Amino acid sequence: MTGMAPTVRTLIVDDDFAVAAVHRGFLESLPDFSVVGEAHLGADALRAVEDLHPDLVLLDIYLPDISGLEVLHRLRARPGPPVDVIAITAARELDTVRSAMAGGVVNYLIKPFTLDVFTDRLNAYLAHRREVRRVAGRANSGALDQDSVDRLLRVRQNPQQARLPKGLSLRTLGLLSSALAEARTDLSAAELGERTGVSRISARRYLEYLVSAGLASVAPRYGAAGRPEHRYRWTGEPAPRSSP
Known part of the structure; x- marks a missing residue:
């Protein structure tokens, strides 16, 4: 049951305090997610990841000290378990989107967006996270077969195969x-x-x-x-x- 599963510990990174508060409100409306902290600078975000050990980071690209893309690069270079990242930003340049995708973001949300859109994307992430855990739980000695790998990569290979919001085909x-x-x-x-x-x-x-x-x-x-x-x-x- 959803209520028995641990919540996804989420760090919000946005230079605008008001926007961060909105995202916190959105997250707090979703029972499967919990907010473990906020950061408004890239350097603070990196420290918060080390201190708070979030499962997920909602990452703005436009930060006043270092770019969110640089934050993403440093997160990927750090030792230890990887942290999932969803870019939530007004940045819509093609090179920026490609760089974020190359850095392994699990989704890219362009501001502004509605609560419904936010909820759909977070629920899709949650479904993929649960699939990863199910596949990992069935793996012998941590090794995956080809079918398992294909299931995990399917959304990246074809984004339109991701779970759509209710009512869309x-x-x-x-x-x-x-x-x-x-x-x-x-x-x-x-x-x-x-x-x-x-x-x-x-x-x-x-x-x-x-x-x-x-x-x-x-x-x-x-x-x-x-x-x-x-x-x-x-x-x-x-x-x-x-x-x-």
């Missing part, structure tokens, strides 16, 4: 992803819905998921009436195919 995700990629420009949820025959509300849910997965970016555009409209652009490569 891989087929529709592939359809909308392909349409957004082929547009080669930014689209609103309504425009993408018109191109694919999906309702605006449904299109927006899928677009928010793509943003949370690091496959799309979102930016407001202000019209004549002054009301902002969210515009989405494909940032992943290559463009995904719709599932058969």
